[in-house]
Amino acid sequence: MKAKGLLRELLELPGGNQILKCIQCGTCTGSCPMSDVMDYGPRRLFAMVKGGSIKEALKSNTYWVCASCYFCTVRCPRGIKITDIMYALKELSIKQGFYPANExxxxxxxxxxxxxxxxxxxxxxxxxxxxxxxxxxxxxxxxxxxxxxxxxxxxxxxxxxxxxxxxxxxxxxxxxxxxxxx
Known part of the structure; x- marks a missing residue:
């Protein structure tokens, strides 16, 4: 599936469309207790998705190591439910077979x-x-x-x-x- 089709599919998943509200402030990554073990912090992951590198984003471990602590969601100045986006990415990666095989x-x-x-x-x-x-x-x-x-x-x-x-x-x-x- 092409990147545009994947992005459209992500936007249709519950919470997936919130990624469009991201202003790239970095508060989510700065707040994340797991960002040091993620391939990409949430800010960079969202930039990749919005920039068309969704396949690369889906192959990352970021949403798999997300602890769902909601600290990023609480601190987001745009009120984005970042954890919902992580779940949407996880669901899409499983559906498309992009998840890390050894994770x-x-x-x-x-x-x-x-x-x-x-x-x-x-x-x-x-x-x-x-x-x-x-x-x-x-x-x-x-x-x-x-x-x-x-x-x-x-x-x-x-x-x-x-x-x-x-x-x-x-x-x-x-x-x-x-x-x-x-």
Whole structure:
């Protein structure tokens, strides 16, 4: 997809159109506790998107390491919901396949989504099970903690879906339709 098509798609996502209000003051990047580990700070990322380098922006780790602390949003002089833009970029990158392949956060995000869609609620054990299949090297780092939690019965291994799972799925489907229509 061409850059203009990607930008149009981003602008159609919830919160995506707010990127046009950015005046490039840099308050967001100056406020961000994670900017030192981002490929590009929020200000530069937004400049790239607005300037037509959206593919490069979508390949960055910026929105994956965003802690969603909302400090940038609170301090933005234009009232831009920067975290919403980060979520919109994340969604678009997954849809377009631009996410960093080795970023474990991407795999955790996908695992979380799969479990919630499957059961209608989160099960940490099921999420970690799915995550371990996607990122085995990452799960080995936390295996000791997982075993300790299991031994102390702090991890629920059996998960019951929500009572009316089909109704939950219809609500999610309707929300996705409304999101696309807005």
């Amino acid at each position: 474990p956060t991407v795999k955790m995000y996908q695992s979380f989504k799969e479990v919630v869609e499957q059961y209608g609620r989160l099960s940490e054990a099921k999420m970690m099970q799915k995550f371990s299949m996607k990122a085995p090297s990452q799960i080995l780092k936390k295996a000791g903690l997982g075993i300790k939690l299991l031994m102390k019965k702090r991890i629920e291994t059996k998960v019951e879906p929500v009572q009316n799972l089909e109704a939950f799925r219809r609500v999610i489907q309707k929300a996705k339709e409304l999101e696309r229509a807005s």
